[in-house]
Amino acid sequence: MRTIAFYSPKGGVGKTAASVNTAYLASQSRCKTLLWDLDPQGAASFYLSGAEVVKGKKLSKLMEGKAPIAKFIHEEVYPGLDFIPAHSSFRNFDIKLEQEEGSNTLRQMLAPLSEDTGLVVLDCPPTLSRLTEQVLEVADRVYVPVVPTWLSLNSWNQLWDFMKDKKLGTKKLRPFFSMVDRRKNLHKEIMDRRDELLKNAIEAAIPYASVVERMGEEGMPLEVLAPRSPAAAMYRQMWKEVGQDLGIARS
Secondary structure, eight states: OEEEEEOOSSSSSSHHHHHHHHHHHHHTTTOOEEEEEOOTTOHHHHHHTTTOOOOOOOSHHHHTTSSOGGGGOEEEEETTEEEEOOOGGGGGHHHHHHHTTTSOHHHHHHGGGTTTOSEEEEEOOSOOSHHHHHHHHHOSEEEEEEOSSHHHHHHHHHHHHHHHHTTSOGGGEEEEEOSBOTTSHHHHHHHHTHHHHSTTOOSOOOBOOHHHHHHHHHTOOHHHHOTTSHHHHHHHHHHHHHHHHHTOOOO
């Protein structure tokens, strides 16, 4: 089982859209996939609501070991794609983790899934916290959306420094440009300097597109909503790079 995370310390950069679309494409590539929405705001649930009304459960019983993680999974919201939706109680995740200091509780939670799940995708809240540290530790790769602006690049550099300081492994970081508007000179300028500004970046660059925003309105991954759109094609390129990076065979 491989585990990846989509994370950025900056909100509003297209993180959840990338999580959902990557998880969906992985599931369609004959890779049994679990998407876990760790953000209490639950944006991923909106993107998947067209398949099934997804409601999360309180975290406490899972954290206390009174219920297995399987009890929290909505199976097959799409063929091959399982989902753990967010719940408002997830805001207390860090408090619970502080009480379990010294071990990676998240890793222990995920361990029972290894026999039946090929890929776990973690959609993370935009915070630097105890939960963030555990996600960054347990993930084989961390995909970081970066809007081509100096402010977003500053957030990326802060994350790199955080990973280095905490000895969590900067080599697992995989930034990519997100919400790209090629009509803007700044976006074009920064993208032309990708190799200089972003270490270990993937080539896929997700465009700023209204069809991506419609995912929340329609409750569907882009491959279902608008598979012929340029944005959908770019997410397919992203999944190809992710799959190759992880060594996951594609159909």
